Amino acid sequence: MRPILLLVPLAILLTATAALSLLGVHGFGQLASGAGLPPLEWHLIRELRLPRVLAAAAAGALLSAAGCAVQARFRNPLAEPGLIGINSGAALAAALALALGAGMGTVFMSAFAGGMLALLAIRLLGRAHRDSVRLILAGLAVSTILGSLLTLLISLLPDGALRSVTFWLMGSFAGADWPQALTLALAAPAVWLLLYRRWPLLNALQLGNDAAFHLGFDVKRGEWQVTTLAALAAGFVVAACGMVGFVGLMAPHLTRQLVGGDAKRLLQAAPLTGALLTVLADWLARSVIAPAELPVGVITSLIGAPFFLWLLQQDGKHHA
């Protein structure tokens, strides 16, 4: 199938979902019947929902592209951006900032810095070894240490701060304001482009480090470029929205079923799939028990995991 035949419907589907999420079913009906929306509704859409939907879409695109990158880099379909271990660094730093009563801007920047510091630690620890397993183990060790520090911090927090930390940890686009949404919306295409330009490298890495070297790539450098870009992508998302689980794992798989495993085609479609998933999940998080709201991470995992299992079974049948 020509890629365009898939990309266009995906983009249309994404636009439709975003519009639905912006207007709500009710608003959609009102617009369709030609009644128009009241000014307050427009204000809500412009100031609250638009940055939120934009942040959700950009976050989904980032997680999805990062997922494609780490799955290729680790040659493991179970890899997801969190595997590098940066989430724990971001979470601890964000929780610290929240506990100290910082505003959302500061929380964003601390979380991002925390994630990058964790990456740096993992890189220094895993540097002596050339195999990926050591890197994953180093990531796991760093995650465990930071995670226990986070638990310690949570146990010491007063109730008010605890609530905001917990909500942040569960992942939500609710806090996304225009500055955050714009940061994500600028980061997404930039990081994506840097990854997309490396599609031959991503393909070669899937064949193994030796094969990638034989095909003409500087493997060590390439692996770190890919890891860093994926960590950057995940870092932006986790800083803005907390832990949005499963999208970085599920979106690449879904995309692979649609376009195959070639990194070029995969990276073309993956951001659209990822954005579609997060925008949809965010809309569900807002509307399932409206006017109350669920953490979006709950939606992505609760719907994502069973869907993922179903997907794996389809895949199994396909090969049998």
Next chain:
Amino acid sequence: MLEAVDVSVSRQGRQLLDKVSLTVRTGEVCAVLGPNGAGKSTLLHIVSGYAKPDAGLVRMADITVHQGLPKALAAHRAVMEQHPAAPAGWTAADLIRTGLYAHPTSAGESAVGEAVALTCTEDLLPRGLQGLSGGERQRVHLARTLCQLLASRAPERYLLLDEPTAALDFAAADGLMTQLQRIARQYDIGVLVVLHDLNLALRHADTVMLLKAGSSQAFGPAAEVMRKDRLEAIYGVALAELISPDARVRAFVPMSGH
């Protein structure tokens, strides 16, 4: 000319290769033979540049391999690894085209076509790698390496293969070796192949290197190097040397227990 000079490698206190030297000329097939653990794959990794020797050097055309950039090396040699990967969701065509990454030239498309024709993989192109048989997968990987070499404009080109016949039945293995010989002659490509089957080497290799415990036991023209007493000493097993009635085929068979 591809030349390894006094290559030594040790890892974790174990000597894997001890002052091994060999030469491969373009247009000829050189086979590396030896018991398990003799250092055959290590030698191939050193020659390809993927691993560095502790002493000695490898020269390929005018490049000192361990100072060469990956791109420059990839223009001169392609490698078929021992356990070729089959990533999920890839078609055979996806795999073959990875051979073009090193030098995306205008010659790329015709190189793909030629590599596909040489390996008879036309019918496999749209198929998923994971659905291919071992033999089919092997052919597709060979096409990938040929594609890499045919797209290159380097003056000297080499094809390195690590036990390419391991997953093949004996007719397919013989067919592959015949093909490698033909490719070597037709395109003036030097072929260095690690083999387990003595008789394949005997029939299809121009030169043979015999390795045992990391040191070179003999290197030279296949017929001269592969003598019964020498092979018996290297493999530690009694051999029968059989010659076909028309004297055109020679073969060694182990005679354990006799």
